[in-house]
Amino acid sequence: MTSIGLEEIEGVVQGHRDGHGFVSPDDGSPDIYLPPNEMRAVLHRDHVKVRVVRHDKRGRPEGRVVEIVQRPPHPIIGRLLHEGGIWLVAPEDKRYGQDVLIPKQGIGEAKAGEVVVVELTEPPALYGQPIGRVREVLGDIDDAGMEIEIAVRKYGVPHEFSAPAMAEARALPDTVRPADKAGRVDLTDVPLCTIDGEDARDFDDAVYCEPAVVTGRGKKPNGWRLLVAIADVSHYVKTNSPIDVDAYDRATSVYFPRRVIPMLPEKLSNGLCSLNPDVDRLCMVCDMLVTANGDVHAYQFYPAVMHSHARFTYTEVAAILANTRGPEAAKRKARVKDLENLHDVFRALLKARHARGAVDFDTVETQIIADESGRIERIEPRTRNDAHRLIEECMLAANVSSADYILGSKHAGLFRVHEGPTPEKMELLRAYLKALGLGLSISDEPHPSEFQRIAEATKDRPDAEQIHMMLLRSMSQAIYTPTNSGHFGLGYEAYTHFTSPIRRYPDLLVHRVIKAILQDRKYQLPDLPTPGEAHEKLTRRLKKQSASRRRDEGAPPKRLSEELLGWEAAGLHCSANERRAEEASRDVESWLKCKYMKEHLGEVFNGTVTAVTTFGLFVTLNELHVEGLVHITELGGEYFRFDEVRQELRGERTGIRYIIGSKVRVQVSRVDLDGRKIDFRMVSENDELPARPPRDRAGSAAAEGRAGNTAKPAKSAKSAKAGGRAARPPRADGEGPSRQAMSPIQALKASLKKATGRAKKSSKPRKTRR
Structure with a gap:
């Protein structure tokens, strides 16, 4: 527990849409709660010093900000509003918690209602709001693609290449030149082919397989030769070049x-790097011999030049493999045998996967189908067939060989590490499995096969989805690091990413390392620039997770050499940007789903409970594949208690239980575009439903506290009511005193008057002692 005293703790502010916030300490210690009054003079993502002043009844620390160490010059995106003669911008990211005042001379060409990017000229104070000026006008909120324009700026995703990088790209040749082929193995006569999705535009991997004698001296093939050819991006993107x-x-x-x-x-x-059909392309090849049991018996890497003989889609390959005499196969007659060989090696690799006990849960992903104007037509699940899994297993084999090659050479590099569950997560999982009476559990040092065994043993149970979800939640997130500790989920002692250098920078680094080893030299990682401010919080989060894991294991911090420190920094940067990309994509998808659901307000659907929390149920609609919240106050007029071990809500009077996988019937009651929230209400066959609920307002039903509803919430929901407005269960928050709120229009006018005519302020962060 963090002690109360004079110690000052540095960390990053994480705002909450309800006005309070948290400080995530740099040293990885537990978050410190900031009440709303402490958030008045700070902004989301500020780097501050805090002092713990008290603990709540659950032992959680509450802090007071004593210094603003750094205020990153991050832009704020929001809608420009004109209210009562005052111009202001309401941030799209509600974690900022305060509107930004805009002096008239700071509006520029922007018009009321437009989405703009604001640069702060005056930071917030205890009794004054932040002041800024419009830096960029994005357009109207209903413009096609506006949700993406907002997301790339909100998450700090670089979306424009630098002028030097574009100049370098223009100077590159359009085709592979004869000089580029020097010193490479000529594979142009090998019928390598690509297998990707229908809408793929870049092709970075091609495959080929043929029967081969792998072991012994006989002439009869007893395995396969598998070639995985990957686009040689490193040939064109040189270290420290503008493109790099x-x-x-x-x-x-x-x-x-x-x-x-x-x-x-x-x-x-x-x-130039995409392995397009019928053209020569440079590649790096992982050439493997695979046994009948799916083990990679031997491998070698070499640079080559290839000529893709076909561009297949997953759907097409699945159809050919299902019927080698069907119409799809007839169109690709020359390649059918090659696909059959690939299918054979896939089955062998799959056998090896099962033997090592790799975790293999089937999860459902959705895709949004939109028309040319951007309007959503439907949301449908992505179907995963044998062609997807075939390519996946081939890529896994190449990635494992890459990791083994780098380890064997004792060269530094980036590994893709997935550690096992933490002791805390293991205890929670054990308690859950025990409560279900399965007679199955996990050991103190679990192997992935234990998770797979539980999944297999429960796959036919009605609550299988719930059990598999709990197994997944006990896992850690995979990261990039130079310190190899294996990949728990896949069951590999060493694993890295080699197969996608067009879209992942770690893969490009792995290619450079492998080339250096082949040339009997050492690859020197360049001095890398400091990660952008926009994703510093993600880097800190990963450091925090690593520090927390070391504490759980009782291990002292590891001392890395100067070289490994550089690789560690690169790994943190790539891991943080991976999370940033995921969050930005998820944000856009959530916005689009909310916009889609506004067309279905008042409609009733069948759904499945996908998460149970202290404040309600998350339900996914079976037909539309969209998730929303049924707040606990919508479950009926009785007392519901949340059981964390069983992950269920149980009514004390009726004994009704809601668990993951429960089938329910819900009505779409409210949609909050700004908050990315969809609210449902539980309905039964006897309910009389209005044709359409009242017109949607800005706040969600959960945010409005369900005024007028007499249902008695569970005690456990008391402290989580604010959290109930989040798309996923957030961190628990505490209680804290708050100062009197500022008067509205008068305060705005006073602040604006004070700012008007002022000399142009520097955006340099100020140190503020309180």
Whole structure:
């Protein structure tokens, strides 16, 4: 527990849409709660010093800000409003908690109602709001693609290449030149082919397989030769070049519905590096011999030049493998045998996967289908067939071989590490499994096969989905790091990413390391720029997770060499940008789903409970594949108690239980576009439903506290009511005193008058002692 005293703790402010906030300490210690009055003079993402002043009844620390160490020059995105003669911007990211005043001379060409990017000129104070000026006008909120324009700025995703990078890209050739082929193995006669989705535009991997004699001296094939050819991005993107600097800054491509923000300029990602059919392309090859049991018996890496003989889609390959005499196979007659060989090696690799006990849960992902104007037509689940899994297993084999090659050479590099569950998560999982009476559990040092065994043993139970969800939640997130500790989920002692250098920077680094080893030299990681402010919180979060894990294991902090420190920084940067890309994509998808559901207000659907919390149920509609919240006060007029071990809400009077997987019937009651929230209400066959609920307002039904509802919430929901407005269960918050709120229009006018005519303020952060 953090003690009360004079100690000052540094950390980053994480705002909450309800006005309070948290400080995430840099040292990885538990978060410190900031009540609303402490948030008045700070902003979300400020780096501050705090002092713990008290603990709540659950032992959680509450802090007071004593110094603002750094205020990152981050832009704020929101809608420009004109109210009572005052111009202001309401931030789109509600974690900022305060509107930004805009003096008239700071409006520029913007018009009321438009979405703008604001630069702060005056920070907030205890009794004064932040002041800024419009830096960029994005357009109207209903413009096609506006949700993506907002997200890339909200999460700080680089979306424009630098002028030097574009100039370098333009200077590159359009085709592979004869000089580029020097010193490479010629594979142009090998019928390598690509297998990707229908809408794929960049092809970074190609495969080929043939029967081969792997072990013994006989002539009869007893295994396969598997070639995985990967686009040789490192040939064109040199270390420290302008394109390389931009690629490192992005670290990954970001995928949105109908739009991709690539890591590399289009000339490379869709052209010169993409393994397009019927053209020569440079590649790095992992050439493997695979046994009948699916073990990689031997491998070698080499640079090559290839010529893709076909561009397949997953759907097409699945159809051919299902019927080798069907119409799809007839169109690709020359390649059918090659696909059959790939299918054979896939089955062998799958056998090895089962033997090592790798975790293999089937999860449902959705995709948004939109028309040309951007309007959503439907949301449907992504179907995963044998073609998807075939490519996945081939890529896994190449990635494992890459990790083994780097380890064997004792060269530094980035590994993809997925550690096992923490002791805390293991205890929670054990308690859950015990409460279900399954007779199954996990050991103190679990192997992935234990998780897979539980999944297999429960797959036919009615609550299988709930059990598998709990197994998944006990896992850690995978990260990039130079310290190899294996991949728990896949059951590998060493694993890395080699197969997607067009869209992932770690893969590009792995290619460079492998090339250096082949040339009997050492790859020197360049001096990398400091990660952008926009994702510092993600880097800190990963550091915090690592520090927490070391504390749980009782291990002292590891001392890394100067070289490994550089690789560690690169790994943190790439991991943080990966999380940033995921959050930005998820934010856009949530916004689009909310917009889609506004057309279905008042309609009733069948759904499935996908999460149970202290404040209600998250339900996914079976037909539309959209998730929303049924607040606990919508469950009926009785007392519901949350059981964390069983992950259920149980009514004390009726004994009704809601668990993950429960089938329910709900009505779409409210949609909050700004908050990315969808609210449902539980209905039964006897309910009399209005044709359409009252017109949607800005706040969600949960945010409005369900005024007029006499249902008695569970005690456990008391402290989580604010959290009930989040799309997912947030951190628990505490209680704290608050100062009197500022008067509205008078305070705005006073602040604006004070700011008007003032000399242009520097955006340099000020140190403020309180």
